Amino acid sequence: MLKITDEIGVALADGRPVVALESTIISHGMPYPRNVEMAREVEAIVRAGGAVPATIAILDGVPRIGLSDDELELLGSAPDVTKVSVRDLPYVVARKLHGATTVASTMRLAALAGIRVFVTGGLGGVHRGASQSFDISADLTELGQTSVAVISAGVKSILDVGLTLETLETLGVPVLVNGSDEFPSFYSRASGFASPMRVDGPAETAAVLAAKWELGLQGGVVIANPIPEADEIPAPEIGAIIDRALAAADDEGVRGKDITPYLLARIVELTDGASLTANIALVKNNAGFGAAVAVTLAG
Numbered sequence: 001m002l003k004i005t006d007e008i009g010v011a012l013a014d015g016r017p018v019v020a021l022e023s024t025i026i027s028h029g030m031p032y033p034r035n036v037e038m039a040r041e042v043e044a045i046v047r048a049g050g051a052v053p054a055t056i057a058i059l060d061g062v063p064r065i066g067l068s069d070d071e072l073e074l075l076g077s078a079p080d081v082t083k084v085s086v087r088d089l090p091y092v093v094a095r096k097l098h099g100a101t102t103v104a105s106t107m108r109l110a111a112l113a114g115i116r117v118f119v120t121g122g123l124g125g126v127h128r129g130a131s132q133s134f135d136i137s138a139d140l141t142e143l144g145q146t147s148v149a150v151i152s153a154g155v156k157s158i159l160d161v162g163l164t165l166e167t168l169e170t171l172g173v174p175v176l177v178n179g180s181d182e183f184p185s186f187y188s189r190a191s192g193f194a195s196p197m198r199v200d201g202p203a204e205t206a207a208v209l210a211a212k213w214e215l216g217l218q219g220g221v222v223i224a225n226p227i228p229e230a231d232e233i234p235a236p237e238i239g240a241i242i243d244r245a246l247a248a249a250d251d252e253g254v255r256g257k258d259i260t261p262y263l264l265a266r267i268v269e270l271t272d273g274a275s276l277t278a279n280i281a282l283v284k285n286n287a288g289f290g291a292a293v294a295v296t297l298a299g
Contacts, residue, residue: 020065085138123155175221
């Protein structure tokens with residue numbers, strides 16, 4: 001049921017490095033046209049790093065592994081694009097809708113296509129107040145069962161980072177941090193939580209991935225790549241802003257899969273666009289590192 005571009009299909013058949021990219025960040029994470037510009041820039045960074053980019057989405061009910069320029073434009077500008085996690089895949093496919101894939105659904109489709117490395121911005125996890133709401137991202141469930149490495153700038157700082165790390169440990173998911181002894185929190189290099197496992201560079205990262213899967217251990221790997229120091233928003237500063245955004249969401253009754261897009265948009269407003277600038281910087285940084293990991297793993 002997948003539509004794979006010729007370029008990606010040939011690269012996979014030849015064993016060349018391919019990097020999966022999600023599409024929710026395009027349709028629900030940034031305003032148009034900056035979202036489309038960012039998507040093209042990220043694809044170019046992956047190519048410059050020696051890998052083939054594979055942006056994943058669903059158009060007219062067909063899961064696409066790789067998008068053309070026109071398809072990227074459609075995804076970024078159309079008003080009727082559904083946010084699609086794994087549970088939504090059959091519905092969106094059966095009804096022939098447009099869908100942007102989350103971390104979880106991108107992992108699943110990437111695995112079906114044979115792609116092992118996936119780059120995103122931030123990882124989903126346990127939401128604050130989950131003891132009452134039971135709001136836990138499907139990203140974690142998918143990481144426990146789907147053998148794809150997910151490179152991000154850490155758990156989104158709007159979430160409960162500590163409980164997310166505890167849940168990943170329970171699920172048996174290795175959590176690597178590139179070049180730091182502290183786990184990052186998306187906009188910030190610091191989270192207050194120690195790095196579960198430190199690696200330094202793409203070679204050490206790829207070695208862990210190879211060892212895991214050669215041992216027959218199914219499931220994903222979290223690779224946290226901290227935002228560059230020059231681009232970060234310090235944790236205390238962004239923490240206060242996140243608290244204001246969470247309070248606004250509570251007042252407006254925003255729940256479920258709408259909460260993350262709402263909070264990210266609200267934080268952009270409260271930071272006068274600084275959070276969007278940081279978001280774009282960390283995604284680009286992850287794309288370069290992800291390409292290097294994919295090239296090393298393929299070699």
